[in-house]
Each structure stands twice: as C-alpha cells, then as structure tokens.
Amino acid sequence: MKRVECEFEAEVLSAALQSRWPDRVESELREHVASCAICSDVMAVAVALDEAREDTHACAVVPDSGRMWWQAQLRARREAAETAGRPITAAQVIALAFAVGLLGACFGATSKWFQASLGWFGSSIAGLRIPALLPSAFSLLAEHGALVLGMAAVVLLVPAAVYFTMLRD
Amino acid sequence: MLRDTTFDDASRDCTLDDACPAFVMDEESFRGFYDRTARGVWAYLARVTGDRQLADDLVQETYYRFLRASANYESETHRRNSLYRIATNLARDARRRSLIRAPFSSGGEDIERVPSADHAGTTERKTDVTRAMSHLKPQERAMLWLAYAEGASHREIADVLGLRPASLKPLLFRARRRLATLLGRPPIEERS
Numbered sequence: 001m002k003r004v005e006c007e008f009e010a011e012v013l014s015a016a017l018q019s020r021w022p023d024r025v026e027s028e029l030r031e032h033v034a035s036c037a038i039c040s041d042v043m044a045v046a047v048a049l050d051e052a053r054e055d056t057h058a059c060a061v062v063p064d065s066g067r068m069w070w071q072a073q074l075r076a077r078r079e080a081a082e083t084a085g086r087p088i089t090a091a092q093v094i095a096l097a098f099a100v101g102l103l104g105a106c107f108g109a110t111s112k113w114f115q116a117s118l119g120w121f122g123s124s125i126a127g128l129r130i131p132a133l134l135p136s137a138f139s140l141l142a143e144h145g146a147l148v149l150g151m152a153a154v155v156l157l158v159p160a161a162v163y164f165t166m167l168r169d
Numbered sequence: 170m171l172r173d174t175t176f177d178d179a180s181r182d183c184t185l186d187d188a189c190p191a192f193v194m195d196e197e198s199f200r201g202f203y204d205r206t207a208r209g210v211w212a213y214l215a216r217v218t219g220d221r222q223l224a225d226d227l228v229q230e231t232y233y234r235f236l237r238a239s240a241n242y243e244s245e246t247h248r249r250n251s252l253y254r255i256a257t258n259l260a261r262d263a264r265r266r267s268l269i270r271a272p273f274s275s276g277g278e279d280i281e282r283v284p285s286a287d288h289a290g291t292t293e294r295k296t297d298v299t300r301a302m303s304h305l306k307p308q309e310r311a312m313l314w315l316a317y318a319e320g321a322s323h324r325e326i327a328d329v330l331g332l333r334p335a336s337l338k339p340l341l342f343r344a345r346r347r348l349a350t351l352l353g354r355p356p357i358e359e360r361s
Contacts, residue, residue, distance in 0.1 A: 004341075005342070037356055041354065045313060049313060049318040053212060056215060060208040061225075063229070065203040072236050075233060
C-alpha cells in the first residue's frame with residue numbers, strides 16, 4: 001500500500017510555517033526532506049502557500065468591524081420584519097381562495113344556465129372521438145405548422161423568461 | 170448577501186425603535202473576533218474561488234450567517250472552524266450557481282497584486298502559485314490552503330470541508346502531489 005504520510009511531516013510543516021527552513025533546521029531534517037517524497041512535497045507546497053498567504057493577506061481589503069456589525073443588525077431587522085409579515089400574507093391568500101371557492105359554489109348551485117352549460121360541456125367532451133379528429137389536426141399542422149410552433153414557443157418561453165428574470169432579481 | 174447599504178439608509182433605519190436582533194455574540198466580542206479572522210477568511214475565499222469581488226461578497230455573507238447561527242461555541246477554534254465551514258459552503262453554492270464568472274482567468278493576477286516593489290523572480294513565483302492552484306479542484310484548493318497556509322489540523326480541515334477524517338489523508342496527499350507537480354517539483358524518485 002502506498003504511503004500517504006510521514007512521521008516527520010509535522011516537523012517539516014512547522015519549520016516551513018515558522019520560516020526556519022532551510023537555515024535554521026537540523027541537518028538530519030534537511031537530509032530527510034531531500035530523500036522523502038512526502039516531506040519534500042510538504043516543504044515545497046508549504047513554502048509556496050505560506051508566501052501566497054502573506055501576499056493575499058496584504059492585499060485583502062475587508063470592511064471595518066463596526067460597519068460589518070451595523071449592516072448585519074440592519075439586515076437582521078429587515079429580515080425579521082419580512083418574516084413577521086409572511087404569515088399574514090399567507091393567511092390572506094388562503095382566505096381569498098376560500099371566498100372565491102364559496103362564491104363559485106353558491107353561483108353553481110343557484111344558476112340554472114350555468115348548470116345547463118356545464119352539462120353541455122360534459123356531454124361534448126364525452127362525445128369526442130379523438131381518432132376521428134387526428135386527420136384534421138394533421139392537416140392543420142401541415143398548413144399552419146410554423147404559426148402553431150411559434151405560438152407554442154411563446155406560451156412556453158414567456159413564463160420561463162418571467163420566472164428566470166424574477167429568480168435573478 | 171448583504172445589500173449595499175449606504176450610511177443614509179442606515180441612519181434612516183436606525184431611527185426605528187426595534188429591539189436588537191438576536192445574534193450569537195455581542196458587539197464587542199464580534200468585533201474582536203472579526204478583526205482576528207476577517208483577512209484570513211477573505212484570503213481563503215479569494216484563493217478557493219479565484220475571484221476577488223466574489224470573496225468580498227462572500228465575506229460579508231459569511232459573517233452575517235455566522236452571527237445568525239444559533240450555536241454555542243466551546244472555544245475560539247470551534248468558532249473559527251464554524252466560520253470557515255460557512256465560508257466553504259457559500260463558495261460551493263456560488264460555484265454551483267455559476268456565480269464564479271471566470272475562475273482565475275483574470276482574478277488570479279488580481280489576487281497577487283501586492284503594493285510593494287518585488288523582484289521579478291518573486292513576482293513570477295507568486296504568479297506560478299496562482300496558476301498552479303487554478304488547475305486544482307476547488308476542494309483541493311480549500312484543503313491545501315487550510316493545511317499549509319492556515320496551519321489547520323487534519324481534524325479541523327475535515328470538519329470545515331465536511332469530510333471524514335480518515336479520508337482526508339489520501340485526499341490531501343493527492344492534492345499536495347498535484348500542486349507540487351504543477352509547481353515544477355517532480356516526485357523525488359524522478360529527481361537526482
């Protein structure tokens with residue numbers, strides 16, 4: 001099985017991170033690093049990344065801690081207000097749905113012409129013969145295929161575009 | 170993400186007599202912790218994402234989420250690990266949502282821009298590290314940065330990256346070998 005760690009790894013890493021490499025380490029450790037594949041990689045990577053860390057820290061521009069605290073407070077307050085408002089909105093939507101449903105039920109139960117229309121629509125659907133409609137549907141597609149495709153694309157793409165725009169916002 | 174709040178917005182909002190939102194720390198502790206860790210977190214995010222601007226945004230989001238997390242921290246190390254875990258998850262989410270515009274394409278040099286008169290060799294070496302890191306997977310970059318720039322232990326790295334401690338050693342070994350190769354260090358058997 002391939003070796004993935006070495007007992008001197010921690011010592012090598014500490015020498016690299018404390019900038020003791022190569023002058024301020026014992027000669028045995030230097031010899032070990034020169035002959036150990038793992039420790040030589042640790043040394044190379046640690047020295048490179050330690051230098052990179054110093055440079056990256058030097059060019060880091062972070063907001064002041066007071067400003068960060070203040071902004072976090074403001075955002076938390078806004079979110080708390082939004083969260084508090086959310087259940088009211090949900091309750092309003094549910095109440096509206098109930099009201100519309102109730103109104104519809106009352107209208108359906110009392111209106112004779114509505115019941116007659118509903119009956120006619122149901123019998124029309126039941127009397128439909130799909131195979132008989134297929135040839136005319138194909139001929140319609142052949143004549144106005146581009147138009148049908150365009151309309152289908154608009155019907156599908158517009159809601160998708162609206163959805164993605166809102167998502168991005 | 171934290172919206173760009175101007176001081177005018179802030180002063181307007183502060184006239185509200187709201188109670189202070191519940192955060193895991195008080196202001197003084199937070200400011201001390203932030204001053205000790207912010208540059209390190211920024212550097213970590215800049216190196217993992219390869220994008221300076223994204224790192225700016227993610228730092229703010231990281232600290233906000235850290236403040237909102239309802240966790241009890243046993244120690245400074247535990248708290249710091251939790252912060253880096255939040256940062257790691259945010260960087261991962263940003264990558265998934267393709268917010269990273271072009272990792273390391275221009276950002277790499279941007280990261281390495283240091284306001285000092287460096288020798289040509291030093292600058293070249295820095296650019297090499299950035300280029301080499303750009304060829305690694307984000308998880309490899311995170312792992313190596315935590316291990317060799319931040320000096321984190323294996324257990325801490327596993328905790329931050331959500332890995333099993335047992336699987337970290339081979340992963341770290343492979344990532345280290347890859348970076349060493351990219352830095353122009355062939356395996357030791359091949360040298361001589």
